[in-house]
Amino acid sequence: MxxxxxxxxxxxxxxxxxxxxxxxxxxxxxxxxxxxxxxxVSEYPEVPAPLEPRFRGRVQLILDEAGDPKCVCCNACAKACPTGVITIEGGKKEGRKTRIPTRWDYEMERCVFCGFCVEACSFDAIKLNSQFELAAYDREDFSLGLTGAHNVLEPSPVGKFSYSDEA
Structure with a gap:
């Protein structure tokens, strides 16, 4: 039963x-x-979403005091990247002792946001910023370089509320 x-x-x-x-x-x-x-519930579009301290967003190059990228083109980040999304070509700039990147390309659509590139950089030239809203309508928006509308020196112009200045 x-x-x-x-x-x-x-x-x-x-x-x-x-x-x-x-x-x-x-x-x-x-x-x-x-x-x-x-x-x-959080009022997301009006109030920025709180992020965890170890959040890994998009790769961003850091500038030095002179306004140039801190990168010295050692290719450590490109070698550490498991998917090979970073391409660096270096050159010399007059008045600077170290090399400076003439081309620094980052293919965000293939990136797995693992952070190995940041760990491999011994000059603290790149970081993973706290930008989490990375949607785009065109594939070209995921190819970032040193110049143009989409570059690795500043946050992507994707969302108005997707970037916080905490990191």
């Missing part, structure tokens, strides 16, 4: 529904009468 009842009425489902029902009743009966916050 027990086996028949177990197959007829699954007790695990009934137990789960009873727990859910008690929480639903507790919120439903107290939300409008007491000073209890009814919704636990």
């Amino acid at each position: 027990k086996k028949f009842l177990k197959t007829l009425i699954p007790f695990d489902i009934a137990k789960g529904l009873s727990i859910t029902g008690t929480y639903f009743a507790k919120v439903f009966l107290t939300a409008n009468r007491a000073k209890v916050k009814q919704h636990v």
Whole structure:
């Protein structure tokens, strides 16, 4: 008889529904009468979303005091990248002892945001910023370089609220 009842009425489902029902009743009966916050939602577009401290966003080059990239074209980040999305070509600039990148390309559509490039850079020339809204309509928007509308020196102009100055 027990086996028949177990197959007829699954007790695990009934137990789960009873727990859910008690929480639903507790919120439903107290939300409008007491000073209890009814919704636990963030107003995302108006209020920037809180990010975790170790969030890994898009790669961004860091500039030095003179306004040039800190990168010295050692190719450590390109070698450390498991998907090979970074391409660097270096050259000399007059008045500077170290090399400077003449071409620094980053293919964001193939990036896995692992952070190996940041760890490999011993000059702290690149970082993963806190930009999380990376959607685009064109594939060309995912190819970033040193110049142009989409470059690695500043955040992508994708979303108005997708970048916070915390990182």
